[in-house]
Amino acid sequence: MEEIIGLAPSGSMGSGYNLDAFERGIAAHPHFIGQDAGSTDMGPYYHGTGATFLPLATYRYDLAIMLRAARRARIPLIIGSALTSGANVSLKQAVDLVHDVAREDGFSFRMAVISAELDKTDLKRRLRQAPFESLGPDPLTPETLDRCGPIVAQMGVEPFIKALDAGAEVIVAGRACDDVIFAAMPIMKGYDHGLALHCGKILECAGLSAVPCDLAEPLLGRVRRDHFEVEPCHPAHRCTTVSVAGHSLYERGDPCLQPGPGGMNDLTHTVFTQVDERCVKVTGSRFVPDATYRVKLEGAEHLGFRSVVLTGIRDPYMIAALDGLFTEVRDRAEKRFRLSDKGVHLNFSVYGRNAVMGKLDPGAGVKPQEVGLLIDVVAPEQELATGVAMFVRGTLQHAAYPGIVNTAGNMAYPFSPFGLPVGPAYRFAVYHLMPLADPCECFPMTIEEVRN
Amino acid sequence: MTTTLESLAKVIRSKNAGPFELTFDIMFDDAASYERVKKSGAINVHAIAGIYRVRADDVLVCRPYDPAVAFKITIRRPVGSGDITDRDVYGCQQHVPLMKIEVP
Numbered sequence: 001m002e003e004i005i006g007l008a009p010s011g012s013m014g015s016g017y018n019l020d021a022f023e024r025g026i027a028a029h030p031h032f033i034g035q036d037a038g039s040t041d042m043g044p045y046y047h048g049t050g051a052t053f054l055p056l057a058t059y060r061y062d063l064a065i066m067l068r069a070a071r072r073a074r075i076p077l078i079i080g081s082a083l084t085s086g087a088n089v090s091l092k093q094a095v096d097l098v099h100d101v102a103r104e105d106g107f108s109f110r111m112a113v114i115s116a117e118l119d120k121t122d123l124k125r126r127l128r129q130a131p132f133e134s135l136g137p138d139p140l141t142p143e144t145l146d147r148c149g150p151i152v153a154q155m156g157v158e159p160f161i162k163a164l165d166a167g168a169e170v171i172v173a174g175r176a177c178d179d180v181i182f183a184a185m186p187i188m189k190g191y192d193h194g195l196a197l198h199c200g201k202i203l204e205c206a207g208l209s210a211v212p213c214d215l216a217e218p219l220l221g222r223v224r225r226d227h228f229e230v231e232p233c234h235p236a237h238r239c240t241t242v243s244v245a246g247h248s249l250y251e252r253g254d255p256c257l258q259p260g261p262g263g264m265n266d267l268t269h270t271v272f273t274q275v276d277e278r279c280v281k282v283t284g285s286r287f288v289p290d291a292t293y294r295v296k297l298e299g300a301e302h303l304g305f306r307s308v309v310l311t312g313i314r315d316p317y318m319i320a321a322l323d324g325l326f327t328e329v330r331d332r333a334e335k336r337f338r339l340s341d342k343g344v345h346l347n348f349s350v351y352g353r354n355a356v357m358g359k360l361d362p363g364a365g366v367k368p369q370e371v372g373l374l375i376d377v378v379a380p381e382q383e384l385a386t387g388v389a390m391f392v393r394g395t396l397q398h399a400a401y402p403g404i405v406n407t408a409g410n411m412a413y414p415f416s417p418f419g420l421p422v423g424p425a426y427r428f429a430v431y432h433l434m435p436l437a438d439p440c441e442c443f444p445m446t447i448e449e450v451r452n
Numbered sequence: 453m454t455t456t457l458e459s460l461a462k463v464i465r466s467k468n469a470g471p472f473e474l475t476f477d478i479m480f481d482d483a484a485s486y487e488r489v490k491k492s493g494a495i496n497v498h499a500i501a502g503i504y505r506v507r508a509d510d511v512l513v514c515r516p517y518d519p520a521v522a523f524k525i526t527i528r529r530p531v532g533s534g535d536i537t538d539r540d541v542y543g544c545q546q547h548v549p550l551m552k553i554e555v556p
Contacts (some may be wrong), residue, residue: 040468250467253470255513347536361549
Protein backbone atom coordinates (compact mmCIF):
# COMPACT_ATOMS: atom_id res chain seq x y z
CA MET A 1 0.00 0.00 0.00
CA GLU A 2 1.10 3.54 -0.70
CA GLU A 3 1.86 4.99 2.72
CA ILE A 4 4.52 6.34 5.05
CA ILE A 5 4.58 4.69 8.45
CA GLY A 6 6.10 6.55 11.37
CA LEU A 7 6.89 4.97 14.72
CA ALA A 8 6.89 7.11 17.86
CA PRO A 9 8.51 5.16 20.71
CA SER A 10 7.52 7.65 23.41
CA GLY A 11 6.16 11.12 23.84
CA SER A 12 9.32 12.43 25.40
CA MET A 13 12.84 11.10 25.02
CA GLY A 14 14.09 9.75 28.32
CA SER A 15 10.69 8.61 29.56
CA GLY A 16 11.57 5.01 28.71
CA TYR A 17 9.13 2.79 26.87
CA ASN A 18 7.46 -0.56 26.66
CA LEU A 19 10.03 -2.64 24.74
CA ASP A 20 7.64 -5.43 23.68
CA ALA A 21 5.31 -2.85 22.19
CA PHE A 22 8.25 -1.09 20.55
CA GLU A 23 9.29 -4.38 18.88
CA ARG A 24 5.73 -4.81 17.63
CA GLY A 25 6.01 -1.32 16.16
CA ILE A 26 9.25 -2.25 14.41
CA ALA A 27 7.60 -5.42 13.08
CA ALA A 28 5.06 -3.20 11.29
CA HIS A 29 7.96 -2.03 9.02
CA PRO A 30 7.90 1.69 9.74
CA HIS A 31 9.68 4.00 7.30
CA PHE A 32 11.23 5.97 10.15
CA ILE A 33 11.41 6.32 13.92
CA GLY A 34 10.66 9.80 15.23
CA GLN A 35 11.31 11.12 18.71
CA ASP A 36 10.49 14.45 20.30
CA ALA A 37 13.13 15.33 22.89
CA GLY A 38 12.25 18.79 24.12
CA SER A 39 9.65 21.35 25.13
CA THR A 40 9.03 24.65 26.89
CA ASP A 41 6.80 22.69 29.22
CA MET A 42 9.27 22.25 32.05
CA GLY A 43 9.62 26.00 32.39
CA PRO A 44 12.16 28.70 31.64
CA TYR A 45 15.16 27.29 33.56
CA TYR A 46 16.03 24.82 30.78
CA HIS A 47 15.80 27.41 28.03
CA GLY A 48 17.74 29.90 30.15
CA THR A 49 20.62 27.58 30.96
CA GLY A 50 20.49 25.14 28.03
CA ALA A 51 20.60 22.37 30.66
CA THR A 52 18.86 19.07 29.95
CA PHE A 53 15.77 18.07 31.94
CA LEU A 54 17.08 14.56 32.67
CA PRO A 55 20.56 13.12 33.27
CA LEU A 56 22.37 12.23 30.01
CA ALA A 57 22.47 8.54 30.95
CA THR A 58 18.66 8.49 30.90
CA TYR A 59 18.60 9.83 27.33
CA ARG A 60 21.35 7.44 26.30
CA TYR A 61 19.29 4.45 27.41
CA ASP A 62 16.36 5.40 25.14
CA LEU A 63 18.65 6.50 22.33
CA ALA A 64 20.54 3.18 22.24
CA ILE A 65 17.29 1.22 21.83
CA MET A 66 16.09 3.49 19.03
CA LEU A 67 19.41 3.67 17.21
CA ARG A 68 19.88 -0.11 17.28
CA ALA A 69 16.37 -0.69 15.96
CA ALA A 70 16.76 1.98 13.26
CA ARG A 71 20.10 0.62 12.04
CA ARG A 72 18.82 -2.96 12.07
CA ALA A 73 15.77 -1.98 10.01
CA ARG A 74 17.80 0.47 7.85
CA ILE A 75 15.37 3.32 8.47
CA PRO A 76 16.06 6.90 9.51
CA LEU A 77 15.98 7.89 13.16
CA ILE A 78 14.72 11.47 13.47
CA ILE A 79 15.16 13.28 16.78
CA GLY A 80 13.90 16.82 17.30
CA SER A 81 14.34 19.42 20.08
CA ALA A 82 17.44 17.70 21.44
CA LEU A 83 17.71 17.93 24.41
CA THR A 84 14.92 19.86 26.22
CA SER A 85 15.53 23.43 24.96
CA GLY A 86 17.12 22.37 21.69
CA ALA A 87 19.91 24.93 22.14
CA ASN A 88 23.40 24.16 20.80
CA VAL A 89 24.90 23.09 24.12
CA SER A 90 22.34 20.30 24.56
CA LEU A 91 22.29 19.48 20.83
CA LYS A 92 26.01 18.77 21.11
CA GLN A 93 25.36 16.51 24.10
CA ALA A 94 22.79 14.57 22.09
CA VAL A 95 25.22 14.21 19.16
CA ASP A 96 27.91 12.99 21.56
CA LEU A 97 25.49 10.35 22.86
CA VAL A 98 24.80 9.19 19.29
CA HIS A 99 28.57 8.87 18.69
CA ASP A 100 28.97 7.00 21.93
CA VAL A 101 26.27 4.41 21.14
CA ALA A 102 27.48 4.09 17.52
CA ARG A 103 31.02 3.39 18.72
CA GLU A 104 29.84 0.82 21.21
CA ASP A 105 27.77 -1.04 18.61
CA GLY A 106 30.09 -0.49 15.65
CA PHE A 107 27.48 1.39 13.59
CA SER A 108 28.32 3.50 10.54
CA PHE A 109 25.81 5.93 9.05
CA ARG A 110 25.28 9.39 7.66
CA MET A 111 24.16 11.85 10.32
CA ALA A 112 22.63 15.30 9.85
CA VAL A 113 22.86 17.72 12.74
CA ILE A 114 20.58 20.76 12.51
CA SER A 115 21.07 23.72 14.82
CA ALA A 116 18.16 25.89 15.96
CA GLU A 117 20.05 28.44 18.05
CA LEU A 118 20.22 31.99 16.76
CA ASP A 119 23.11 34.36 16.78
CA LYS A 120 22.07 37.35 18.93
CA THR A 121 23.82 39.92 16.72
CA ASP A 122 21.93 38.60 13.71
CA LEU A 123 18.70 38.60 15.73
CA LYS A 124 19.16 42.25 16.69
CA ARG A 125 19.74 43.10 13.02
CA ARG A 126 16.50 41.32 12.08
CA LEU A 127 14.67 43.02 14.94
CA ARG A 128 15.68 46.44 13.57
CA GLN A 129 14.12 45.56 10.22
CA ALA A 130 10.68 44.69 11.63
CA PRO A 131 9.29 44.10 15.14
CA PHE A 132 8.46 40.49 15.96
CA GLU A 133 4.85 39.75 16.91
CA SER A 134 4.59 38.71 20.59
CA LEU A 135 2.73 35.57 21.65
CA GLY A 136 2.59 36.68 25.28
CA PRO A 137 5.63 38.53 26.64
CA ASP A 138 6.54 42.21 26.31
CA PRO A 139 7.78 43.56 22.97
CA LEU A 140 11.26 42.27 22.19
CA THR A 141 14.21 44.64 22.64
CA PRO A 142 17.97 44.15 22.15
CA GLU A 143 18.37 44.50 25.95
CA THR A 144 15.97 41.61 26.56
CA LEU A 145 17.98 39.45 24.17
CA ASP A 146 21.16 40.28 26.10
CA ARG A 147 19.58 39.14 29.39
CA CYS A 148 18.50 35.83 27.83
CA GLY A 149 20.26 32.52 27.62
CA PRO A 150 20.37 30.89 24.18
CA ILE A 151 17.56 31.92 21.81
CA VAL A 152 16.13 29.09 19.72
CA ALA A 153 13.62 29.01 16.89
CA GLN A 154 11.16 26.18 16.28
CA MET A 155 12.03 24.76 12.89
CA GLY A 156 9.43 23.50 10.45
CA VAL A 157 9.53 20.47 8.15
CA GLU A 158 11.91 22.06 5.63
CA PRO A 159 15.26 21.53 7.43
CA PHE A 160 14.29 17.89 8.13
CA ILE A 161 13.37 17.37 4.46
CA LYS A 162 16.71 18.86 3.45
CA ALA A 163 18.47 16.37 5.76
CA LEU A 164 16.47 13.41 4.42
CA ASP A 165 17.18 14.57 0.85
CA ALA A 166 20.88 14.55 1.72
CA GLY A 167 20.53 10.88 2.63
CA ALA A 168 20.75 11.29 6.41
CA GLU A 169 20.12 8.05 8.29
CA VAL A 170 20.17 9.77 11.65
CA ILE A 171 18.90 13.32 12.13
CA VAL A 172 19.55 15.14 15.38
CA ALA A 173 17.89 18.54 15.38
CA GLY A 174 17.76 21.38 17.87
CA ARG A 175 14.43 23.01 18.72
CA ALA A 176 11.72 21.90 16.34
CA CYS A 177 7.96 22.16 16.28
CA ASP A 178 6.92 18.76 17.69
CA ASP A 179 4.72 17.58 14.82
CA VAL A 180 7.21 18.32 12.03
CA ILE A 181 9.57 15.57 13.24
CA PHE A 182 6.93 13.10 12.02
CA ALA A 183 5.53 15.15 9.13
CA ALA A 184 8.80 15.72 7.27
CA MET A 185 9.10 12.35 5.52
CA PRO A 186 5.46 12.11 4.36
CA ILE A 187 5.58 15.71 3.09
CA MET A 188 8.88 15.04 1.33
CA LYS A 189 7.22 12.08 -0.42
CA GLY A 190 4.39 14.30 -1.60
CA TYR A 191 1.72 13.42 0.94
CA ASP A 192 -0.77 16.04 2.08
CA HIS A 193 0.77 18.65 4.36
CA GLY A 194 -2.26 18.99 6.65
CA LEU A 195 -2.69 15.24 7.16
CA ALA A 196 1.04 14.73 7.73
CA LEU A 197 1.18 17.50 10.35
CA HIS A 198 -1.97 16.31 12.10
CA CYS A 199 -0.61 12.76 12.19
CA GLY A 200 2.63 14.24 13.57
CA LYS A 201 0.70 16.05 16.28
CA ILE A 202 -0.84 12.72 17.37
CA LEU A 203 2.47 10.85 17.17
CA GLU A 204 4.60 13.36 19.04
CA CYS A 205 3.03 12.38 22.35
CA ALA A 206 2.97 8.67 21.39
CA GLY A 207 0.59 6.65 23.57
CA LEU A 208 -0.93 9.70 25.22
CA SER A 209 -3.66 9.62 22.54
CA ALA A 210 -4.58 5.99 23.20
CA VAL A 211 -6.64 4.27 25.89
CA PRO A 212 -5.26 3.77 28.50
CA CYS A 213 -3.23 6.91 27.92
CA ASP A 214 0.49 6.51 28.56
CA LEU A 215 3.29 8.76 27.29
CA ALA A 216 5.69 5.80 27.37
CA GLU A 217 3.65 3.58 25.01
CA PRO A 218 4.77 3.49 21.36
CA LEU A 219 2.34 4.60 18.63
CA LEU A 220 2.25 3.97 14.87
CA GLY A 221 0.98 6.49 12.33
CA ARG A 222 0.29 5.67 8.66
CA VAL A 223 -0.01 8.65 6.35
CA ARG A 224 -1.78 7.79 3.08
CA ARG A 225 -3.00 9.85 0.14
CA ASP A 226 -6.33 11.03 1.55
CA HIS A 227 -6.19 10.08 5.21
CA PHE A 228 -3.99 8.83 8.03
CA GLU A 229 -4.40 6.12 10.62
CA VAL A 230 -3.03 5.84 14.13
CA GLU A 231 -2.75 2.72 16.23
CA PRO A 232 -0.97 1.92 19.51
CA CYS A 233 1.69 -0.82 19.42
CA HIS A 234 0.51 -2.41 22.67
CA PRO A 235 -1.98 -5.12 21.66
CA ALA A 236 -4.30 -4.38 24.59
CA HIS A 237 -4.35 -0.62 24.05
CA ARG A 238 -6.76 1.18 21.71
CA CYS A 239 -7.06 4.40 19.80
CA THR A 240 -10.66 5.62 19.78
CA THR A 241 -12.18 8.46 17.81
CA VAL A 242 -12.64 10.33 21.08
CA SER A 243 -9.10 9.65 22.36
CA VAL A 244 -7.52 10.76 19.08
CA ALA A 245 -9.81 13.76 18.57
CA GLY A 246 -9.25 14.60 22.23
CA HIS A 247 -5.52 14.48 21.78
CA SER A 248 -5.82 16.86 18.84
CA LEU A 249 -6.81 19.41 21.51
CA TYR A 250 -3.95 18.68 23.85
CA GLU A 251 -1.70 21.64 24.69
CA ARG A 252 -3.27 23.66 21.87
CA GLY A 253 -5.17 26.87 22.41
CA ASP A 254 -7.80 26.37 19.73
CA PRO A 255 -9.31 23.00 18.77
CA CYS A 256 -9.53 23.77 15.04
CA LEU A 257 -6.86 26.30 14.16
CA GLN A 258 -3.36 25.17 15.07
CA PRO A 259 -0.60 27.55 13.98
CA GLY A 260 2.91 26.27 13.28
CA PRO A 261 5.98 27.17 11.25
CA GLY A 262 4.85 28.66 7.93
CA GLY A 263 1.13 28.21 8.33
CA MET A 264 -1.96 27.02 10.11
CA ASN A 265 -3.31 23.50 10.32
CA ASP A 266 -7.08 23.73 10.05
CA LEU A 267 -8.98 20.88 11.70
CA THR A 268 -12.43 22.43 11.18
CA HIS A 269 -13.46 19.74 8.69
CA THR A 270 -11.51 16.87 10.22
CA VAL A 271 -13.41 13.59 10.58
CA PHE A 272 -12.33 10.80 12.94
CA THR A 273 -13.53 7.28 12.07
CA GLN A 274 -13.06 4.03 13.98
CA VAL A 275 -11.41 1.51 11.60
CA ASP A 276 -11.34 -1.38 14.04
CA GLU A 277 -11.19 -1.70 17.79
CA ARG A 278 -7.65 -0.27 18.02
CA CYS A 279 -7.20 1.94 14.98
CA VAL A 280 -8.58 5.37 14.03
CA LYS A 281 -8.70 6.95 10.58
CA VAL A 282 -8.52 10.72 10.15
CA THR A 283 -9.48 12.79 7.11
CA GLY A 284 -10.04 16.43 6.26
CA SER A 285 -7.19 18.21 8.10
CA ARG A 286 -5.95 21.00 5.88
CA PHE A 287 -2.77 23.09 5.96
CA VAL A 288 -3.14 26.75 5.06
CA PRO A 289 0.24 28.38 4.37
CA ASP A 290 0.89 31.89 5.72
CA ALA A 291 1.71 34.72 3.30
CA THR A 292 4.96 35.20 5.22
CA TYR A 293 6.82 32.20 6.64
CA ARG A 294 7.33 32.79 10.36
CA VAL A 295 8.99 30.74 13.10
CA LYS A 296 8.45 30.93 16.83
CA LEU A 297 11.41 32.15 18.87
CA GLU A 298 11.93 31.01 22.44
CA GLY A 299 14.24 32.35 25.11
CA ALA A 300 14.37 32.93 28.84
CA GLU A 301 15.85 35.97 30.57
CA HIS A 302 17.99 35.75 33.67
CA LEU A 303 16.26 37.25 36.73
CA GLY A 304 18.74 36.47 39.48
CA PHE A 305 19.34 33.51 41.76
CA ARG A 306 16.78 31.55 43.71
CA SER A 307 17.08 30.15 47.24
CA VAL A 308 14.26 28.41 49.06
CA VAL A 309 13.32 27.06 52.46
CA LEU A 310 10.69 24.32 52.67
CA THR A 311 8.96 23.80 55.96
CA GLY A 312 5.72 22.59 57.52
CA ILE A 313 3.41 24.10 60.12
CA ARG A 314 1.01 22.08 62.27
CA ASP A 315 0.15 24.57 64.99
CA PRO A 316 -3.43 25.84 64.33
CA TYR A 317 -2.82 29.29 65.86
CA MET A 318 0.26 29.87 63.71
CA ILE A 319 -1.67 28.75 60.62
CA ALA A 320 -4.44 31.20 61.47
CA ALA A 321 -1.91 34.00 62.00
CA LEU A 322 0.15 33.43 58.83
CA ASP A 323 -0.88 36.39 56.70
CA GLY A 324 -0.16 38.88 59.46
CA LEU A 325 3.16 37.19 60.15
CA PHE A 326 4.14 37.40 56.48
CA THR A 327 3.54 41.16 56.48
CA GLU A 328 5.56 41.56 59.66
CA VAL A 329 8.50 39.45 58.52
CA ARG A 330 8.54 41.11 55.09
CA ASP A 331 8.85 44.49 56.82
CA ARG A 332 11.70 43.23 58.94
CA ALA A 333 13.48 41.74 55.92
CA GLU A 334 12.97 45.02 54.04
CA LYS A 335 14.66 46.97 56.86
CA ARG A 336 17.47 44.46 57.22
CA PHE A 337 18.24 43.83 53.50
CA ARG A 338 16.54 46.74 51.61
CA LEU A 339 14.79 44.23 49.36
CA SER A 340 13.14 46.74 47.02
CA ASP A 341 16.36 48.72 46.42
CA LYS A 342 18.26 45.57 45.59
CA GLY A 343 15.54 43.98 43.47
CA VAL A 344 14.95 41.03 45.76
CA HIS A 345 11.69 39.10 45.31
CA LEU A 346 10.32 37.40 48.41
CA ASN A 347 7.32 35.09 47.98
CA PHE A 348 5.44 32.94 50.43
CA SER A 349 3.48 29.96 49.17
CA VAL A 350 1.23 28.18 51.62
CA TYR A 351 0.59 24.61 50.48
CA GLY A 352 -2.67 23.31 51.89
CA ARG A 353 -4.29 26.71 51.35
CA ASN A 354 -3.95 28.33 47.91
CA ALA A 355 -0.35 27.90 46.76
CA VAL A 356 -1.18 25.87 43.67
CA MET A 357 -3.75 28.20 42.11
CA GLY A 358 -2.86 31.57 43.61
CA LYS A 359 -4.97 34.32 42.04
CA LEU A 360 -7.07 31.83 40.08
CA ASP A 361 -8.20 30.02 43.23
CA PRO A 362 -11.87 30.62 44.03
CA GLY A 363 -11.07 29.70 47.68
CA ALA A 364 -12.47 26.70 49.48
CA GLY A 365 -12.69 28.23 52.93
CA VAL A 366 -11.69 24.96 54.60
CA LYS A 367 -9.26 25.22 57.51
CA PRO A 368 -6.23 23.03 56.79
CA GLN A 369 -4.92 20.69 59.48
CA GLU A 370 -1.35 21.46 58.49
CA VAL A 371 0.30 23.52 55.77
CA GLY A 372 3.54 23.42 53.84
CA LEU A 373 5.34 26.73 53.57
CA LEU A 374 7.68 27.54 50.71
CA ILE A 375 9.82 30.60 51.35
CA ASP A 376 11.01 31.56 47.87
CA VAL A 377 13.59 34.29 47.30
CA VAL A 378 15.05 35.51 44.00
CA ALA A 379 17.92 37.98 44.42
CA PRO A 380 20.75 39.38 42.27
CA GLU A 381 23.26 37.10 44.03
CA GLN A 382 22.90 33.55 45.33
CA GLU A 383 24.36 34.42 48.76
CA LEU A 384 21.90 37.24 49.23
CA ALA A 385 18.98 35.01 48.20
CA THR A 386 20.01 32.40 50.77
CA GLY A 387 20.63 35.12 53.38
CA VAL A 388 17.13 36.56 52.96
CA ALA A 389 15.44 33.15 52.91
CA MET A 390 17.24 32.10 56.10
CA PHE A 391 16.53 35.43 57.84
CA VAL A 392 12.85 35.07 57.00
CA ARG A 393 12.68 31.49 58.23
CA GLY A 394 14.54 32.37 61.44
CA THR A 395 12.16 35.24 62.14
CA LEU A 396 9.08 33.11 61.48
CA GLN A 397 10.47 30.22 63.54
CA HIS A 398 10.16 32.14 66.77
CA ALA A 399 7.54 34.67 65.81
CA ALA A 400 4.96 35.61 68.42
CA TYR A 401 1.28 35.58 67.42
CA PRO A 402 -2.07 35.70 69.20
CA GLY A 403 -2.84 32.50 71.09
CA ILE A 404 0.69 31.11 70.90
CA VAL A 405 1.11 28.01 73.11
CA ASN A 406 4.36 26.55 71.82
CA THR A 407 7.29 28.88 72.36
CA ALA A 408 9.91 26.37 71.13
CA GLY A 409 9.39 27.25 67.45
CA ASN A 410 6.49 26.46 65.14
CA MET A 411 8.01 25.28 61.88
CA ALA A 412 9.00 21.67 61.15
CA TYR A 413 11.80 21.02 58.64
CA PRO A 414 11.66 17.91 56.48
CA PHE A 415 15.46 17.70 56.31
CA SER A 416 18.71 19.49 56.98
CA PRO A 417 20.05 21.74 55.41
CA PHE A 418 17.21 24.27 55.59
CA GLY A 419 18.32 26.89 53.08
CA LEU A 420 18.57 25.51 49.55
CA PRO A 421 20.35 27.46 46.82
CA VAL A 422 18.45 26.52 43.66
CA GLY A 423 20.64 28.39 41.16
CA PRO A 424 19.75 30.87 38.43
CA ALA A 425 16.12 31.89 37.93
CA TYR A 426 14.62 32.74 34.55
CA ARG A 427 11.44 33.97 32.91
CA PHE A 428 10.25 33.31 29.35
CA ALA A 429 10.82 36.69 27.73
CA VAL A 430 11.13 35.60 24.11
CA TYR A 431 8.06 33.96 22.63
CA HIS A 432 7.72 35.88 19.39
CA LEU A 433 7.23 35.23 15.70
CA MET A 434 10.13 35.99 13.38
CA PRO A 435 9.67 36.21 9.59
CA LEU A 436 12.04 34.21 7.38
CA ALA A 437 12.74 34.51 3.66
CA ASP A 438 13.82 30.86 3.51
CA PRO A 439 12.46 28.26 6.01
CA CYS A 440 15.99 26.83 6.38
CA GLU A 441 17.92 30.10 6.71
CA CYS A 442 18.42 30.04 10.47
CA PHE A 443 18.75 26.26 10.83
CA PRO A 444 22.25 25.39 9.59
CA MET A 445 22.84 21.71 8.90
CA THR A 446 26.05 19.72 9.00
CA ILE A 447 26.40 16.27 7.48
CA GLU A 448 28.75 13.82 9.07
CA GLU A 449 29.76 10.32 8.00
CA VAL A 450 29.90 8.37 11.25
CA ARG A 451 32.33 5.47 10.80
CA ASN A 452 33.00 2.68 13.25
CA MET B 453 -32.51 18.91 38.13
CA THR B 454 -29.14 20.61 38.08
CA THR B 455 -25.97 18.65 38.48
CA THR B 456 -22.23 19.39 38.46
CA LEU B 457 -19.97 19.21 35.43
CA GLU B 458 -17.79 16.60 37.12
CA SER B 459 -20.71 14.17 37.33
CA LEU B 460 -21.27 14.45 33.55
CA ALA B 461 -17.73 14.73 32.12
CA LYS B 462 -15.15 11.96 31.86
CA VAL B 463 -12.09 14.23 31.69
CA ILE B 464 -11.62 17.76 33.04
CA ARG B 465 -8.01 18.82 32.57
CA SER B 466 -5.79 21.88 32.42
CA LYS B 467 -2.39 22.34 30.80
CA ASN B 468 -0.14 25.00 29.31
CA ALA B 469 -0.65 25.78 25.65
CA GLY B 470 2.77 27.38 25.43
CA PRO B 471 4.14 29.36 28.41
CA PHE B 472 1.55 32.16 28.21
CA GLU B 473 -1.77 30.36 27.88
CA LEU B 474 -3.67 27.90 30.05
CA THR B 475 -5.94 25.53 28.22
CA PHE B 476 -8.76 23.36 29.53
CA ASP B 477 -10.28 20.28 27.88
CA ILE B 478 -13.61 18.94 29.09
CA MET B 479 -14.32 15.54 27.54
CA PHE B 480 -17.26 13.15 27.71
CA ASP B 481 -17.69 9.43 27.19
CA ASP B 482 -21.34 9.70 26.28
CA ALA B 483 -22.87 11.94 23.68
CA ALA B 484 -25.99 12.61 25.76
CA SER B 485 -24.04 14.25 28.61
CA TYR B 486 -22.06 16.32 26.12
CA GLU B 487 -25.23 17.47 24.37
CA ARG B 488 -26.83 18.29 27.69
CA VAL B 489 -23.92 20.54 28.69
CA LYS B 490 -23.79 22.06 25.22
CA LYS B 491 -27.52 22.84 25.17
CA SER B 492 -27.42 24.23 28.71
CA GLY B 493 -24.97 26.96 27.74
CA ALA B 494 -23.38 26.55 31.18
CA ILE B 495 -19.89 26.77 29.68
CA ASN B 496 -19.54 30.27 28.31
CA VAL B 497 -17.01 33.09 28.32
CA HIS B 498 -18.65 34.98 31.17
CA ALA B 499 -18.99 31.92 33.37
CA ILE B 500 -15.31 31.08 32.86
CA ALA B 501 -14.20 34.67 33.49
CA GLY B 502 -16.26 34.64 36.69
CA ILE B 503 -14.92 31.32 37.95
CA TYR B 504 -11.28 32.32 37.50
CA ARG B 505 -11.86 36.01 38.22
CA VAL B 506 -10.21 37.09 34.98
CA ARG B 507 -11.44 39.59 32.40
CA ALA B 508 -13.69 38.24 29.63
CA ASP B 509 -11.00 39.45 27.18
CA ASP B 510 -8.57 37.01 28.76
CA VAL B 511 -10.80 34.07 27.87
CA LEU B 512 -9.32 33.46 24.43
CA VAL B 513 -11.27 30.37 23.37
CA CYS B 514 -14.45 28.86 24.80
CA ARG B 515 -16.30 26.51 22.50
CA PRO B 516 -17.57 22.98 22.00
CA TYR B 517 -15.68 20.73 19.59
CA ASP B 518 -18.01 18.02 18.30
CA PRO B 519 -15.42 15.63 16.77
CA ALA B 520 -13.84 15.13 20.22
CA VAL B 521 -17.15 15.36 22.10
CA ALA B 522 -15.39 18.03 24.09
CA PHE B 523 -15.25 21.64 25.17
CA LYS B 524 -12.13 23.71 24.70
CA ILE B 525 -11.38 26.69 26.91
CA THR B 526 -8.19 28.74 26.78
CA ILE B 527 -7.32 31.68 29.03
CA ARG B 528 -4.33 33.98 29.18
CA ARG B 529 -2.04 32.88 32.00
CA PRO B 530 -2.07 35.42 34.87
CA VAL B 531 1.71 34.93 34.96
CA GLY B 532 3.98 33.09 32.49
CA SER B 533 4.94 29.47 33.17
CA GLY B 534 7.79 29.34 35.69
CA ASP B 535 7.88 33.11 36.23
CA ILE B 536 8.74 34.29 39.76
CA THR B 537 5.27 33.97 41.27
CA ASP B 538 4.03 31.05 39.16
CA ARG B 539 3.42 27.92 41.23
CA ASP B 540 2.24 25.51 38.52
CA VAL B 541 4.86 25.25 35.77
CA TYR B 542 2.89 22.69 33.73
CA GLY B 543 -0.40 24.46 34.44
CA CYS B 544 -1.93 21.07 35.13
CA GLN B 545 -3.67 21.81 38.46
CA GLN B 546 -5.92 24.70 37.48
CA HIS B 547 -8.94 22.62 36.47
CA VAL B 548 -10.66 22.11 39.81
CA PRO B 549 -13.09 25.07 39.79
CA LEU B 550 -14.55 23.75 36.50
CA MET B 551 -15.65 20.56 38.24
CA LYS B 552 -18.30 22.45 40.20
CA ILE B 553 -19.94 24.23 37.26
CA GLU B 554 -23.70 23.81 37.65
CA VAL B 555 -25.40 22.26 34.64
CA PRO B 556 -29.20 22.56 34.47
